[in-house]
Amino acid sequence: MLQKYLRSLNKSINRELARDYVNKAKGHLSLIQSGQLNEDKKRIEMKVNEFKKNLKKSLNELDKYFDSIYNDLEQHLSEGVKESVQLCVDSTEKLIASNTNGRGFHKILAALCKNYGCYWSKNWDVIIDLNKTLAKHLHKHIYYDFCQIFPVTGKTRKSVYEQIDQFSIIQSDSACPSSDILYHIHNFIKIEEIKLKAALNRDIVDKKKEIYSSIQITIVKEMASCYQKAAAVKGTGSMKKMQDLLITTVDEKKQDMFNKAKMEVLTRFKILKRDIKSALQDELEEAIERSQSQTSEKRQKDVSREIEELDRLLEQLPD
Template identity: 50%
Template sequence: MERFSIDVFTVSSKAFFEQNPVVQKPDTEIPKLQDVLKNLNKSINRELGRDYVNEAMGVLSLIQSFLPSTDEALVQKKAEFLDDLKKNLNEALNELDCQFDSIQNNLDQCLSNGVLESVQQSLENARAEVIAPEEDNRGYHKILQALCKNNGSYKSKNRQIDLNNCLARPMKNNINEEFSIIFSVNEKTEKSIQEHLDKFSIIQRNKTYARSSMFHHIQNFIKTQETKLKASCSREILEKKKEMYASIETTIKTKMTPCYEKAAKVKGTGSFMKMQKILTETIESLKEEMFSEVKEEVLKKFKTLKTVIAI
């Protein structure tokens, strides 16, 4: 749709609807604004009508292209046109597939670095921030117990503690920059999925047909469908990005849940130290397996995105 610009009106609806106005109706600027809105509505309707006609012409031309013909030259041209579309589609999909593989390799490396740092830092971070922070043990005992009862998170009016988030931080820190590049919408680069999606097309830019040609209408129809499909894919990319990022913490929480349940049941004398020991030993024993699973879960979701977009 074409861009438009309008003047800024300092309207007064109260003065416009008064029975005995001090200000005359034209001076309220409401009539001017009404004219602008009417013209804008007409413009939008013209755009919608043109899009509808173009799409209808494309569908009719596509149907026509499959009808039998006695014109050998036209039959030959149809076959060449369809062959070109098939060839372009395969080339565009192969290119997109290669780009996804490259992006996946970069993501894999970032995740591998995240696993190494998580294994090295997770227990130390957890102890310092959540399990055994430097504060009054008597007050913190209840907080730690509440955290275990709530699967690793505690929230009050003045405080929020989340062990799952603490454990996930090294992994997130290692992929944040790569994520911002891969899923960038505004600053697109060769590492951006959206950049390659925008470039995707089975219509050759240097091959055009006369405006009255059946092939011209088919090209316009395909372009319209590509635009719709790309918009749908863009929404899918954003959703999968959220799922991938959330899966880091979700996977950790799932692995730690039996530990939380066990610690939450501890009562009596020395229960605070027992809870700390359960949490500490669990993290130590699970860390390599847990963070490797985090990596695999993120990559699995990325591969799912690839099958949706590039295949």
């Protein structure tokens, strides 16, 4: 069943890459074809200015979206910090408390400290993760936000994927250009947008993982020196000393540690916003400039037949 699923996934990815490649080629051919046509330069300049104006407007709308999502995320992270500070010591005490097999648990606790807060048995039937336990309240409070911002499937009206899909410098009132050259420029811009959005949506999946995992990574960094000290404890009463050291450190670091985890999430979210905006602005500004400069170049080869061939290829590609 896994092999069947992976084959299907691989075919889907290959189809998507093929579609992106054909679309990219079609966009370039449309731009070349626009150089074949004689047109009033003033009309072209008006269309280019319209694209620039729409880009600025769309980027402002994207700003508003990210600011709204950021405020929600900050509020829920603050609630998570408060709950984490209140409950982290009790959670730590329960997790690392000795069971009836004191000798066996001593080895588990030593392995947990040696592995920076995580222990797993050889057959993975027992997993003890102090970092995950400490991060759970922060994760709980942003879980709904993440489901809304980064849904696996479906629409939420707060999804970053939806915002990118809706982003366009081609407005509805300019969807049907009245002249051939404007049609080809319009087509080139549209294909550049499709290609850029597909690349951004792929990148966002990785950024989502980085943002979510940053909470636990921050906790590991804050607790690292404690784990090292606890792992070095030896001799009589070492298990109690390790337990006390872990509990005391969590208690001492809790406010600063969870605030740092909160700020790390928010910082990475700001970076996500910056990267998305920069990519959209830079790539589309370049596309606009290329569409404008193409019309001032000398007449080039007629590629209308090649464009028709690519249209047929796109129709043949399965969805």
